Amino acid sequence: METIILMALGSAAVLYWWASLQCKTYAVTFARRECDKQGVQLLDQTVQQIKLSMSRDRNDRWRIWREYRFEYSLDGVNRYEGRLIMLGYRLLRSALETSDPIIH
DSSP: OHHHHHHHHHHHHHHHHHHHHHHHHHHHHHHHHHHHHHTOEESTTOOEEEEEEEEEOTTSOEEEEEEEEEEEESSSSSOEEEEEEEETTEEEEEEETTSOOEEO
């Protein structure tokens, strides 16, 4: 019985890790797209997850809600912060420090 529980927990951990990597890949793509739209440069080509919780989507199914931060620059010298909020693999909101938030 313990073996089954350990295997289930291990499988759940691997699935969570894989889904997190997929979500981060989408977040980097969304951050790049938002920076391109605003004509700014995405710095470090990465995002950092800062919040994690559960929420329901449009179809009333539970999804993991994540908030990511990234840095960008207008002139290549100063750094500014951007944020993305995602529900599952879907972008809900993006905001750049130097512009108004965009709700998707």
